[in-house]
Amino acid sequence: MTGGEALVAGLAAHGVDTVFGIPGTHSLPIYPYLRKYRIRHVLTRHEQGAGYAADGYARVSGRPGVVLTTTGPAILNAVAAAAQAYSDSVPVLFVSPAMPVDHPGRGNGLLHEVKDQRAAMAAVTAGSHRVRSVGEIPVAVAQAFADLRTGRPRPRHLDLPLDLLDRSEDVRAVRPIHVAVTPPDGKSIGAAAGILAAARRPGVIVGGGVRHAADELRRLVELLQAPVISSTNGKGILPYDHPLSLGAGLHRAAVRDFVEDCDVVLAIGTELAPADLFYGGLTFSGKLIRVDVDPAQLLTNASPDLSIVADASIALDALSATLQPKGSQRERADSWRRRVGDQARTEGSRWLSIVDGIASAIGRSGVVAADNAMVCYYGALSNLPGYRPGCFLFPTGLGTLGYGLPAAIGAKLAEPDTPVVAIEGDGGLMFSVAELATAAQLRLPLPVVVVDNGGYGEIRREMAERGDPVHAVDLDRPDFPALATALGCHGVSAGGDIGPLVATALAADRPTLIHVRDDAG
Incomplete structure (x- = not known):
């Protein structure tokens, strides 16, 4: 295969059926193979638009979005979109040609030359990988998708030297890597279940890290009879008309009052970020349990009494398997639902x-x-x-x-x-x-x-x-x-x-x- 075909074959092997972007002189060796591998190309009018479109595609489909641009100004046009995907933990793969393998370190004025394109993309994504041979391209694609589907989902960038795209080597696409999800620590689950079982006024905060675990969330909160408030990216994970749903938006005064009233708060897949808390942080007067796939996030913005490093769906299932149903707290949930909802309508x-x-x-x-x-x-x-x-x-x-x-x-x-x-x-x-x-x-x-x-x-x-x-x-x-x-x-x-x-x-x-x-x- 040529390097261009190795890239497209690798994307197809990982289930990609749509890419967003604009072709350019240096990316032309990729384009003949998109139709061969039945990948739809969506021609946007600007590369930043391609990045946002891939972001929206990923959030709705649950699969990584893919952006394909040419070198230099084109991929730099997509930087803001890459940074946005990083900020909101959205899996988007950005792919671009780059300067040739043996390009002079201080440059020579080649078309679309950028001082350090890979470093620019590395600064706003979870990582940028520059390949060194045609044979490495399928491996790099497989590695990128493994990263996109492991832990906290964040964008990645592939930097492909343009002289490799027309070069041929004896290569084949690499099949997707199955990434096993590590189960949460049993002692931590047991300790969290004990705290939640003893809670009289539990509450739950959910973020975008629970998007894939809506059913597991519903089972747990119905066992706990715990009202649920979501961050912006957690909106709709528990349906708006569920009796335990307080809706979305962590910034309102009524939400701060609700959190202070809880004797235990379970925060799952959320940063508790200042960007969600327009008017200042939350005060946890009771115990705080945090569940997140990202260990570093567990100590950011609020220090928990107990932390669990785990994928949300597995942690929620494990907690539900340990807990017994609580008696109905419909009156409490209804009261907070009215209070939070009325304030939202007023504001x-x-x-x-x-x-x-x-x-x-x-x-x-x-x-x-x-x-x-x-x-x-x-x-x-x-x-x-x-x-x-x-x-x-x-x-x-x-x-x-x-x-x-x-x-x-x-x-x-x-x-x-x-x-x-x-x-x-x-x-x-x-x-x-x-x-x-x-x-x-x-x-x-x-x-x-x-x-x-x-x-x-x-x-x-x-x-x-x-x-x-x-x-x-x-x-x-x-x-x-x-x-x-x-x-x-x-x-x-x-x-x-x-x-x-x-x-x-x-x-x-x-x-x-x-x-x-x-x-x-």
């Missing part, structure tokens, strides 16, 4: 009509890809019902802009029959507005709800709150529906309930931009 009241309209259109199976916009983190995060893991895609930790639209494209390609909606602010949309053309070319029935407050509303608010002069945040309002039409989409302006517009867009023959003017600032 997000400005955007409730938008959120409720989207909820009515997408039903229980829907997925919303959100950008860093006020309508998303103040409105949709806590008030949009979520009924499934991966129902709310949001760039939490890194806090990038431009994520929502391309992530929605990736999600829709991962699950074509699922209702998917993107929510954008007017500022964030302009970071990736060209991806409307990508969605149009793919003929995706994708509603893109743009809530337009005439600028960077959150920064405007923070400037005013500081007592600083408010400037450099206002944006002229383009004709967003006309822009969408020019890029091959439908474009409409909303004057009232957006639910019917979203429902119509979900059945359309192409994407639909729904412009909502928000004059509250």
Whole structure:
């Protein structure tokens, strides 16, 4: 095989059926083999968009997303997306050609030359691997997928010297490596079960590390009769209408009160990160038990009374096997559910009509890809019902802009029959507005709800709150529906309930931009 075919054969051997990217001069030796191995190539309009689309694809499908770019500026365009995937623990493989094996250490001006491309990617991913021969390529692919599927899922980068891609060697694809999951320590499980059994007011906090363990979580919390609050990335793991669900969003005062009231809190697969806790950390007046696949995470942001290093599904199963059912605590759960929910509705009241309209259109199976916009983190995060893991895609930790639209494209390609909606602010949309053309070319029935407050509303608010002069945040309002039409989409302006517009867009023959003017600032 050539190096180009060795790469594609390796991806196919690991179940890859879709890659996102843009071809370039140095990546051409890879492209003839995508069709041979039946891998769909999704042509985005910018490599950052390719990265966000692969991120959305991975979050919804549960499989690693793959980004394929050319050398230098192309892979550097994807750096923000790689950093976002790292921040939110999303398995995405970034693949790019690189300078030749024997390229001069100080450079010679070759096209797309970068001083140290691998180091740039290593800085924002869990690791960047530069191969040295064609024979190493299938091994490197297998190693990358083993890493992506082991422990805490984080992005990886493969750096392929461009002179290897047309070179042939006698190689074959390496089959996937089966990675056994280490069971949790039995003594730790027993100790945790003892603490939980004795608890009178237990509570549970879940994060994105529990996305694959929804059934195991439900069994345990029903045994414990413990109310559950989720982080942003944990939204929907316990369905919104489950009687023990307090919804999503760790930042509200009512959630802090709930945590302080608990005599035991079980935190599973969550960083308890400042990015989730807008107004300061949580106070644990009772015992704290933490479960995480990442040992270092167990001591970050809050020190537990007991820690368990384990995959969430195995740990939850082990705890459930040890515990006996508790008596119903329905009254306590109902009380906290009302209190947390009422506060969420009050704090997000400005955007409730938008959120409720989207909820009515997408039903229980829907997925919303959100950008860093006020309508998303103040409105949709806590008030949009979520009924499934991966129902709310949001760039939490890194806090990038431009994520929502391309992530929605990736999600829709991962699950074509699922209702998917993107929510954008007017500022964030302009970071990736060209991806409307990508969605149009793919003929995706994708509603893109743009809530337009005439600028960077959150920064405007923070400037005013500081007592600083408010400037450099206002944006002229383009004709967003006309822009969408020019890029091959439908474009409409909303004057009232957006639910019917979203429902119509979900059945359309192409994407639909729904412009909502928000004059509250």
